[in-house]
Amino acid sequence: MVLHASFGIEYPPASELGLDRFKRIADRAERRGVNVAVENMCTAKGIARATTVLERVDAPRLGFCFDSGHHNARKAPEEDMLARFGHRLMALHLHDNDGMDDQHLLPFDGTTDWAEQMRKIAATGYKGPTALEVMHWGYEALPPEEFLALAHERAKRLEALRHA
Numbered sequence: 001m002v003l004h005a006s007f008g009i010e011y012p013p014a015s016e017l018g019l020d021r022f023k024r025i026a027d028r029a030e031r032r033g034v035n036v037a038v039e040n041m042c043t044a045k046g047i048a049r050a051t052t053v054l055e056r057v058d059a060p061r062l063g064f065c066f067d068s069g070h071h072n073a074r075k076a077p078e079e080d081m082l083a084r085f086g087h088r089l090m091a092l093h094l095h096d097n098d099g100m101d102d103q104h105l106l107p108f109d110g111t112t113d114w115a116e117q118m119r120k121i122a123a124t125g126y127k128g129p130t131a132l133e134v135m136h137w138g139y140e141a142l143p144p145e146e147f148l149a150l151a152h153e154r155a156k157r158l159e160a161l162r163h164a
Contacts, residue, residue, distance in 0.1 A: 001029075002037045002065045002091055005049035014052045026059035037065035037090040042102055044076035054085050063090035066121065067133065069097050069104060072112045086124030093133035094158060104135035107154045118161035130159045 003025075006012065022038075029036045038050050054064060064085040070093075071082065082089070096110030097103040107114055132155050139147050 001034060002039050002093070004041060004046070005038050005053045006041075006046060014049060019053065019056050022053050022057045022062070023059070026057055026062040029061040030059060033061075035061050035063060035090045037063045039065040039067050039093065040070050040074075040081040041067075042070045042073050042075055044079075046070075047074065047076050047079050047081065050081065051079075051084075054088065063088040065089075065091040065093060067093040067095075068107075068112060068117055069093070069095040069102050069110075069133070072099055072110065073097050073102050082120055082124070086120070086126070089121070089124045089126045089128075091128065092121065092126070092131045094131060094155075095133045095135075104133060104137065106134050106139070106151055107132070107158055114158060115161055118158055118164075122162050130155055130162060 005018075005022075012018075025036055028034075038053050040050055041047055053062075064081065066082050066086075066089055071080075094107060095103075096105040096107050096112050099111040103110065132151055134151055136142075136144070136147055139150075142150070
């Protein structure tokens with residue numbers, strides 16, 4: 001399961017109540033054998049909220065979901081959550097963009113350096129699936145079957161880079 005630590009333009013301040021809620025989620029996840037991954041966001045405040053949760057809630061079933069599009073369009077370029085929390089990586093949301101907006105493009109259609117990104121993911125020791133989080137936006141001219149075939153081909157390219 002993947003969660004945002006907070007969402008929207010105006011993030012509420014981090015609080016003990018919010019952290020307590022994540023601790024309760026982590027406890028329930030542990031009892032049910034479910035992983036819960038906190039996703040990196042695009043904005044400095046969103047990154048700060050996810051960082052706070054990952055730093056303050058140390059639970060075996062609470063980890064990190066790396067969203068490549070959020071990372072590429074981040075508004076706090078000095079923060080590399082994959083480098084910081086890669087040891088807790090549980091899920092991937094891979095997609096591309098122009099480096100400015102969260103566009104959910106197919107990989108290789110934006111500005112992400114995929115060879116470097118997949119090398120960094122491989123270095124974490126992550127063994128889970130190479131999962132895309134792409135949208136049909138901007139690809140409306142393609143029939144759904146062709147879009148899915150293209151997405152599959154791109155995922156295979158990413159997988160090859162990850163295991164190179």
